[in-house]
Amino acid sequence: MPARVKRLSRTESVAQTRTRLxxxxxxVFAEHGFGATTLERIAERAGYTRGAVYANFASKDDLFLAVLDRWLDDDIEHGGRINAESPSVRDAFDRLRELPGNRFADRNRFLLLTEFRLYALRNPEVAPRLAEYERRGIAWYTDAIRARAADLPVPAEQLAAIVLAMENGIATLAHVAPDTVRHDAFVDALEMLTGLR
Known part of the structure; x- marks a missing residue:
């Protein structure tokens, strides 16, 4: 008698559909960019109808922001492991140097985020949702800074915002002028900022 295939619960089925989407x-966003991507293309790639997309996401904006959130969740998890497994700030920097650059060194990811930032600036109804994503990044950096530094010349939130701006700026320059600025220059900047160089 053939083995019975376990049926997914409703919750598991919804989670699986969402993950596939x-x-x-x-x-699809990486292949076509945010503006040129359609929900039909995404649904087709995932093997669902457009209705399945709308059952999980209110709009293309909503779906893209969910992609950003997933990337950030992965970054936070990975960064947390580095922080927890590094006995010192110097060790954490050494581990960061082993990576292929900062979080935005991936060209597709960088282009998508840049395109969506411009889109949000032109669409005031989207801007607050993107701002929430940026606040999550600052909160993550704030927690990491507080975990490593007791005596700061400025509030941790302010320093975290500076670090995030520096990371984005270095990524921009490294993509535009890679012969002049390397993606791992972000770690150089962190070392200079902390005085560990």
């Missing part, structure tokens, strides 16, 4: 969205 997010996976497909990452691929």
């Amino acid at each position: 997010l996976d497909a969205a990452e691929e």
Whole structure:
């Protein structure tokens, strides 16, 4: 008698559909950019109808922001591991140097985020949702700074915002002028900022 295939619960089925849609969205957004991507293309890539997309996401903006949130969740998890497994700030910097650059060194990811930032600046109804994503990044950096530094010349939130701005600026320059600015220059900047160089 053939083994019975376990049926997914409703919750598991919804989670699986959402994951497949997010996976497909990452691929299609990377191939076509935010503006040129359609929900139909994403649904087709995931093997669903457009209705399945709307059952999980209110709009293309909503789906893209969910992709950004997933990327940030992964960054936070990975960064947390580095922080927890590094006995000192110097060790953490050494581990960061082993990576292929900062979080935005991936060209597709960088282009998508840049395109969506411009889109949000032109669409006031989207801007607050993107601002929430940026606040999450600052909060993550704030927690990491507080975990490593007791005596700061400025509030941790202010320093975290500076670090995030520096990371984005270095990524921009490294993509535009890679012969002049390397992606791992972000770690150089962190070392100079902390005085560990």
